[in-house]
Amino acid sequence: MVDESLQARMRAIPAVQRVYREMGWERPTVWQSEAVRRTLGEVREAVRQGEEVPEWLALRQQIGFLAENLAKPSLQPLLNATGVVIHTNLGRSPLPYEVMESVHAVATGYSTLEYRLSSGGRGSRHDHVSELIGWLCGGEAAMVVNNNAAAVLLALSQLASNQEVIVSRGQLVEIGGSFRIPDVMALSGARLVEVGSTNKTHLKDYERAITADTRSLLKVHTSNFRMLGFTESPSTESLAALAHAHQLTMMEDLGSGVIHRFSIDGYTEPSVREVIQAGVDIVTFSGDKLLGGPQAGIIVGNRDLVSAMKKHPLARALRVDKMTLAALEGVVRIYLEGREAELPLWQMLTADVSLLKVRARRLATGIRRRFSSATVEIAIEAETAEVGGGSMPGTRLPTVVVALRPKNYSAAALERELRQASPPVIARIHDDRLILDPRSVLPHQDRLLLHQTIRALEARALPVDM
Numbered sequence: 001m002v003d004e005s006l007q008a009r010m011r012a013i014p015a016v017q018r019v020y021r022e023m024g025w026e027r028p029t030v031w032q033s034e035a036v037r038r039t040l041g042e043v044r045e046a047v048r049q050g051e052e053v054p055e056w057l058a059l060r061q062q063i064g065f066l067a068e069n070l071a072k073p074s075l076q077p078l079l080n081a082t083g084v085v086i087h088t089n090l091g092r093s094p095l096p097y098e099v100m101e102s103v104h105a106v107a108t109g110y111s112t113l114e115y116r117l118s119s120g121g122r123g124s125r126h127d128h129v130s131e132l133i134g135w136l137c138g139g140e141a142a143m144v145v146n147n148n149a150a151a152v153l154l155a156l157s158q159l160a161s162n163q164e165v166i167v168s169r170g171q172l173v174e175i176g177g178s179f180r181i182p183d184v185m186a187l188s189g190a191r192l193v194e195v196g197s198t199n200k201t202h203l204k205d206y207e208r209a210i211t212a213d214t215r216s217l218l219k220v221h222t223s224n225f226r227m228l229g230f231t232e233s234p235s236t237e238s239l240a241a242l243a244h245a246h247q248l249t250m251m252e253d254l255g256s257g258v259i260h261r262f263s264i265d266g267y268t269e270p271s272v273r274e275v276i277q278a279g280v281d282i283v284t285f286s287g288d289k290l291l292g293g294p295q296a297g298i299i300v301g302n303r304d305l306v307s308a309m310k311k312h313p314l315a316r317a318l319r320v321d322k323m324t325l326a327a328l329e330g331v332v333r334i335y336l337e338g339r340e341a342e343l344p345l346w347q348m349l350t351a352d353v354s355l356l357k358v359r360a361r362r363l364a365t366g367i368r369r370r371f372s373s374a375t376v377e378i379a380i381e382a383e384t385a386e387v388g389g390g391s392m393p394g395t396r397l398p399t400v401v402v403a404l405r406p407k408n409y410s411a412a413a414l415e416r417e418l419r420q421a422s423p424p425v426i427a428r429i430h431d432d433r434l435i436l437d438p439r440s441v442l443p444h445q446d447r448l449l450l451h452q453t454i455r456a457l458e459a460r461a462l463p464v465d466m
Contacts, residue, residue: 012053013043023060035067078424079449083399083437085348086256086389090426092288092295093389094344094442099330106326113322126310128325132332136259138273139283139300143310144328145318151284151297152184152253154318156216158309159249159282161189163215168201168233169194171220181220181253190215196233203234203242210246217243219252219280222393236270240279249281249305256391257285257298259335264349264387265395272300281305287324289389292345293331294324344442349387349397351439357400359438359446364402366450371457377405377433385439399439404453405432409460417456425452 019036020028028036039062047053054062080090095103106113116123126143133142145151156165165185172181172194185192193214195205206217217239234242236252243250257272269290275283282305287296297318299306309315320328331343340346360380367378381403384396406414411434418425418434428435441449 006048009047009053010044013040013047014056014059016040019059019063022056023063029067029071031070032063032067034070035063039063039066072422076423078426079445079452080440081425081427081436081438081449083383083385083401083428083435083440084388085345085385085397085440086289086387086391087440088389093292095292095294095327095331096334096342096344098342099327099334102330103323103326107323111322111326113325124310125319125322125325129329129332130306132329132336133298133300136332136335137283137300138276139306140303141306142298142300143306143315144287144320144325145297145299145315146320146324147295148253148255148284148286148297149184150318151299152181153188154309154312154314155251155282155284155299156185156188156190156218157314158312159190159251159305160215163190164193164211164213165190165216165218165251166193166195166206166209166214167218167220168196168205170196170198170201170233171218171222173220173222200232201234202232203238206234206239206242210248214246214248216249216251219250221253221255236275236278236280240281243281244279249302250279251282251284252280254283254285256289256389257283258290259340262290262392264392264397267392267395269392276300286389287328287331289391290345290387291331292340292343294327296320296324296328347442348439353398353400356438359441359443360400360402360436363436363438363446363450363453367402367404367453367457370454375407376457377407379403379405379433383435383437385437397439399437401438402436403430404434404436404457406434406457406460413460414456417459418452421452421456423448423452425449425456 014022016036019040023032025032039059043054043059078090080087086092112123114123114125129144130142134140145154167181182192191213193209195201195209219236219239240250252275254272254275256269258269259271261271261274262269272283272285280301282299282301284297284299285291287293287298299309334340334343341350357380364378364380367376379402381401383399383401385399387395387397404414405411411429411432414434415427415429418427436449436453438446
């Protein structure tokens with residue numbers, strides 16, 4: 001039996017060409033065409049389920065909004081007001097403009113990526129940073145791959161494929177994206193040998209586990225958690241000495257490598273140079289965490305071992321592109337010139353609380369000038385921020401935040417307005433208050449943060465008379 005009511009409602013859905021005409025799109029872009037296709041498809045399905053055809057004004061707004069969003073790049077800049085400095089979801093460490101100028105120059109033209117100007121022949125992309133990283137970290141040689149998990153995978157594939165690697169049970173960590181060290185080891189072909197207990201591992205545990213099939217000892221930095229209380233683990237020096245006494249290689253995965261020893265909240269992060277000086281043969285760490293550079297996995301250590309890794313078949317699959325190399329070289333040169341304080345990461349991590357308080361007051365004052373206390377409650381409070389990115393777990397950085405409690409709607413609604421702004425502002429919510437933390441906002445972004453916050457409040461409330 002024909003449902004005449006359904007047929008009538010389906011005929012009431014405007015045709016594609018009519019929508020183009022009504023929208024004023026004589027030659028619709030791919031984004032506009034896709035918005036019309038998706039929206040009309042959803043309307044047809046809704047009508048089949050018994051719903052009415054939307055009014056034209058509502059349909060027009062829906063199509064226009066979708067077309068506008070489709071036209072925006074998916075990967076876009078934003079303001080990080082969460083207080084998490086190395087925020088993995090927000091791109092980790094921001095790069096300085098000085099470095100991005102080099103990236104732009106390399107990316108928009110040809111470059112010496114694999115070309116030697118001295119000989120006019122083919123060169124190696126490793127040459128651009130290998131020596132510089134070696135100087136910086138005190139290693140004989142270095143190479144770069146696309147992230148630290150790749151660095152661990154390549155190192156283990158070269159060092160211990162089809163052989164045993166001994167690791168403490170307390171160091172079998174899981175990093176972001178459910179990526180576990182045992183899984184990386186299995187993929188490399190190395191055979192995992194667990195020793196000790198979760199909280200205590202002794203040097204003798206490693207020694208007892210060494211067999212004729214053992215190739216390496218591996219120490220893994222517990223990047224994203226801290227084990228407190230009744231714990232014990234052998235020092236890097238003692239593990240390296242044990243490895244070398246048995247003609248084994250000693251490898252350490254630092255996860256988030258720092259160039260200069262750094263302490264926060266009673267927790268100290270050892271530098272890459274210290275680890276190498278302790279006798280470790282191969283060290284791996286990330287480029288976009290405490291180094292403050294682009295996403296990369298860095299391998300530093302023994303020249304012969306690193307040279308063999310550069311020739312491994314996996315090296316080509318895991319290599320980085322010219323833009324990453326340009327960015328990393330720029331950051332490493334900043335360190336070698338003693339200018340690391342100019343890196344955005346270290347500006348945020350070492351920002352003085354008194355200056356953060358001034359910035360928070362300026363933000364709060366700007367909001368108060370526009371909105372009454374009947375619209376939004378504004379407070380300036382002492383709080384704590386995080387290093388983030390699995391670096392220095394459990395530590396807290398003192399900070400000063402601006403807390404906003406809207407009077408006629410939820411903090412979640414305000415957070416959503418900020419998140420959907422252009423550019424977006426990412427904040428956090430606590431106790432139904434929106435928290436804006438200037439520690440993870442670069443100083444030159446303060447005015448933009450104020451502007452976007454005012455716009456978000458205006459979208460939800462009427463400002464006071466000026």
